[in-house]
Amino acid sequence: MPHVVLPCLDEAAALPWVLSRLPEGYRAIVADNGSTDGSPAIAAGHGATVVHVPQRGFGAAAHAGLEAATDDVVCFCDADGSMDPADLPRVAGPVLAGDADLVLGRRRPTDRGAWPLHARAANLALGVMLRRRTGLALHDLGPMRAARRTALLGLGITDRRFGYPLEMVTRAADAGWRVREVDVPYAPRAEGTRSKVTGTVLGTVRTIRDMREVLAR
Template identity: 75%
Template sequence: MSDVVLPCLNEAAALPWVLSRIPGGYRPIVADNGSTDGSPEIAAAHGATVVHARPTGFGAAAHAGLVAATADIVCFMDADGSFDPAQLDRVTAPVRASAADLVLGRRRPTVRAAWPVHARAGNAVLAWRLRWASGLRLFDLGPMRAARRADLLALDLRDRRFGYPLEMVLRAAEEGWRVREVDVDYAPRAAGSRSKVTGTVRGTMRAVRDMSRLLANAGGARR
């Protein structure tokens, strides 16, 4: 059994499809971050474990889900329908086989509209800076990912905003983890669902700001 952490803020439109696609052997944990559209109730009605995460912030939700998890292997995945949970085995298989310590899903858009130009450009810049800061050969800060719970908790991640996924990779690199990418499909999110990061230029800029701060610190430490 693996746990799947789904950080959530107003994803009522996407949750029924996402949760219906969770494969056998995976337990969904919806980490709600203050939804006002009934997302927690919908998640519970579809069999998910629901935890309420505070303060507001993507990292706060992701970490609350990690703490609530009990399985050896924990996955993270956006709850907006852009990823197909049926592909979770792609990120967990190398961890189960002890071939990698952290696996990131490298997004491969199914259609051009799935990944707006501003978001793709921001991700490319951050990935380039991540390669320089960490020495890891990565090309995407993939939100679908997997690692062992005990190892993740030992990283002692502190960011509770958009920098959380990047801090995870940077700390993993510092600890000498084997980090790799696998391809996963990236589709347009569910109708009625809007990404808090890539959906707007403002959201992308907030994420870039949070992550740039971490990268600047990592770069200073490397020098």
């Protein structure tokens, strides 16, 4: 069954619930990006493999987790409680069945507070740019996704910041991969956590900047 990479920076409040929701057979790799709230110890205490990633950046954590994985299929999921790991089989299923090479979870908010307006607007704009760039009928660069480990490593993804998820998709499209979307619920983050990507306007601006650089390359 798949390994699940959970990039992590100060997610102590959410990790117990997130790790308890992993489907049977799915094994967690918490790629810790310098947490100061005890996240690594909490993750280890709940049975996760912890990878310490000194290089700061979402992409650095995600890629270190990918490299540490040993299962054929690898999933990615946020560690902040906004996405339920119990939904991973619907994302990993088409890859495990050989029907898709990369599957993205299209976020469907369950609450008005789950997805700030500025973050949703940025995602829509990036979706338009992505469709123009790749020709793929995608609507979201959702953080829950699945693909085969060896193939992902073979894409040669270089971004180590917020552009990592986008570069994964653009390189997969250029390689002729079968890329699909499936709907997944998207809830407000666990109390006491904050998004490092789009939780603030500044975070959204940084994310757009990194992703524009990926598209420019």
